[in-house]
Amino acid sequence: MGANYxxxxxxxxxxxxxxxxxxxxxxxxxxxxxxxxGLTAGGLLLVLVATLLFARPAAGAGESIWGGMLRHDLAAxxxxxxxxxxxxxxxxxxxxxxxxxRRGEFYVLLVLSTLGMTLMAASADLIMxxxxxxxxxxxxxxxxxxxxxxxxxTEAGVKYLLFGAATSAVMLYGFxxxxxxxxxxxxxxxxxxxxxxxLPVLGLAGVLVLALAGFGFKVAVVPFHFWAPDVYEGAxxxxxxxxxxxxxxxxxxxxxxxxxxxYPLEVANWGGLVAVMAVVSMTVGxxxxxxxxNIKRLLAYSSIAHAGYILMGIAAGTVLGATGVVYYLAVYxxxxxxxxxxxxxxxNVVGSDDIASYAGLSRRHQGLAFxxxxxxxxxxxxxxxxxxxxxxxxxxxAVEANLVWLAIAGVLNAILGLYxxxxxxxxxxxxxxxxxxxxxxxxxxxxxxxxxCLVLVLVLGTVLGPLYDWSTIAxxxxx
Amino acid sequence: MIPLSWYLVWAAALFAVGLFGVLARKNIIAxxxxxxxxxxxxxxxxxxxxxxxxxxxxxxxAFALMVFAVAAAEVAVxxxxxxxxxxxxxxxxxxxxxxxxx
Numbered sequence: 001m002g003a004n005y006x007x008x009x010x011x012x013x014x015x016x017x018x019x020x021x022x023x024x025x026x027x028x029x030x031x032x033x034x035x036x037x038g039l040t041a042g043g044l045l046l047v048l049v050a051t052l053l054f055a056r057p058a059a060g061a062g063e064s065i066w067g068g069m070l071r072h073d074l075a076a077x078x079x080x081x082x083x084x085x086x087x088x089x090x091x092x093x094x095x096x097x098x099x100x101x102r103r104g105e106f107y108v109l110l111v112l113s114t115l116g117m118t119l120m121a122a123s124a125d126l127i128m129x130x131x132x133x134x135x136x137x138x139x140x141x142x143x144x145x146x147x148x149x150x151x152x153x154t155e156a157g158v159k160y161l162l163f164g165a166a167t168s169a170v171m172l173y174g175f176x177x178x179x180x181x182x183x184x185x186x187x188x189x190x191x192x193x194x195x196x197x198x199l200p201v202l203g204l205a206g207v208l209v210l211a212l213a214g215f216g217f218k219v220a221v222v223p224f225h226f227w228a229p230d231v232y233e234g235a236x237x238x239x240x241x242x243x244x245x246x247x248x249x250x251x252x253x254x255x256x257x258x259x260x261x262x263y264p265l266e267v268a269n270w271g272g273l274v275a276v277m278a279v280v281s282m283t284v285g286x287x288x289x290x291x292x293x294n295i296k297r298l299l300a301y302s303s304i305a306h307a308g309y310i311l312m313g314i315a316a317g318t319v320l321g322a323t324g325v326v327y328y329l330a331v332y333x334x335x336x337x338x339x340x341x342x343x344x345x346x347x348n349v350v351g352s353d354d355i356a357s358y359a360g361l362s363r364r365h366q367g368l369a370f371x372x373x374x375x376x377x378x379x380x381x382x383x384x385x386x387x388x389x390x391x392x393x394x395x396x397x398a399v400e401a402n403l404v405w406l407a408i409a410g411v412l413n414a415i416l417g418l419y420x421x422x423x424x425x426x427x428x429x430x431x432x433x434x435x436x437x438x439x440x441x442x443x444x445x446x447x448x449x450x451x452x453c454l455v456l457v458l459v460l461g462t463v464l465g466p467l468y469d470w471s472t473i474a475x476x477x478x479x
Numbered sequence: 480m481i482p483l484s485w486y487l488v489w490a491a492a493l494f495a496v497g498l499f500g501v502l503a504r505k506n507i508i509a510x511x512x513x514x515x516x517x518x519x520x521x522x523x524x525x526x527x528x529x530x531x532x533x534x535x536x537x538x539x540x541a542f543a544l545m546v547f548a549v550a551a552a553e554v555a556v557x558x559x560x561x562x563x564x565x566x567x568x569x570x571x572x573x574x575x576x577x578x579x580x581x
Contacts, residue, residue, distance in 0.1 A: 152578055166501045173494055
């Protein structure tokens with residue numbers, strides 16, 4: 001319960017980094033402002049290294065620190081690494097994004113949002129959890145609406161805020177009732193109070209539905225997904241990349257801890273509801289993606305479908321399920337980041353997000369086309385890429401938990417998903433266009449992000465051992 | 480003393496009014512006001528539970544304080560975004576903000 005400064009080293013250093021960025025932005029001459037993205041990414045990578053070296057918890061169930069506000073365990077640790085990597089990649093990908101790259105406040109918001117996410121992954125108290133979710137969300141509303149001279153971006157910002165504020169109020173109403181039932185806001189004391197057996201089951205079920213509204217919004221699962229396509233399309237694409245990877249992972253980190261580690265109801269009571277949400281998410285996401293003409297909207301619906309796959313691991317409610325969730329999110333981060341990196345590079349040169357404008361990309365830039373191929377095949381779950389093994393894990397978890405119908409629905413959806421990913425690849429590789437001979441310059445830094453992500457996609461699909469072991473230990477520590 | 484359930488029913492009614500406002504109103508400012516009503520319902524719940532549980536344990540109070548601090552931040556950002564929307568589109572009606580769909 002005591003003060004453990006090393007355990008919150010990432011949070012402390014992120015706060016310092018945000019403060020430093022404000023100061024540097026003030027002192028920097030206008031013609032030097034282009035170093036801001038690199039500076040932010042460098043800072044985030046330093047925090048990442050410091051976290052890897054010094055903030056590692058002991059394997060096992062973890063411990064509550066800082067008066068029970070935070071939990072210091074391996075799950076929180078892995079998620080922090082995921083967020084920091086995502087934020088650093090996002091910062092680099094904003095290079096060349098005209099309305100953003102010279103604005104110091106954007107990078108401060110990015111760092112603060114990351115800070116909120118790292119706290120989300122570790123929160124062990126309802127008050128802390130609420131604060132962390134809002135710390136992560138409020139900067140994201142601003143970032144989504146950051147291009148104030150762009151009609152779509154302002155609209156995306158407002159829509160994101162309205163959905164976010166409403167769902168978080170519903171979630172908070174659930175939290176207030178939960179506090180009333182149990183007399184405590186400490187998640188781990190909650191489950192102890194339930195073990196004593198004096199909490200109303202019906203009330204707890206109601207609270208769960210209310211809380212799921214807030215969490216479901218963060219991860220964009222049906223029926224709380226309506227914001228996703230609009231915000232993904234309207235927001236600056238680097239922000240979209242951040243939303244679909246790190247923000248989604250943060251939401252799932254909360255769901256994992258809240259439902260599996262802390263909530264005083266057995267899986268049998270809510271597993272069915274979550275399983276239904278998973279199936280509906282996959283189906284709606286994949287079906288709507290089939291009709292999309294805009295690559296960002298396609299990726300938005302694909303991300304709704306992926307939230308469904310990941311939810312399967314939660315619905316299983318077992319150690320294998322939680323392992324699958326952690327593994328899936330790590331793979332999804334690098335895969336989707338690679339896909340969005342291609343979208344960003346392409347948009348910077350061509351100025352279009354239409355899928356049709358990708359025609360002839362393979363002749364125009366072999367490397368980019370190949371990157372898209374690897375990313376999309378991994379999203380579709382083709383071996384030997386990371387996405388394949390991640391899907392195997394969550395499907396296996398569903399089967400292990402006697403939810404065979406859920407696994408079958410997942411497999412059918414994976415086939416449906418493969419179709420629209422291949423449609424985009426067909427445009428890239430087979431369709432011809434008049435622009436094929438025009439050059440498509442790629443920044444070195446963007447290429448570096450792309451290469452790192454693609455290597456990780458391959459590594460996570462072939463060298464399964466290290467991350468799988470980590471995830472298993474982390475998942476085991478949650479129960 | 481007034482029983483706890485009265486406060487809870489009052490909060491639930493307020494929450495329902497707020498939720499109705501969020502779902503039914505067209506003006507974005509009015510939607511934000513609906514959200515505020517929902518958050519006020521949360522605060523009534525928290526403070527009522529605090530009073531009827533252990534008065535020495537101030538968790539409920541602390542939670543309520545956090546809720547309205549964050550609510551203020553959220554509204555500040557919300558109104559800023561609405562202003563930036565209004566500058567572009569000269570409207571704050573949610574159903575006229577329909578550039579992005581399907």
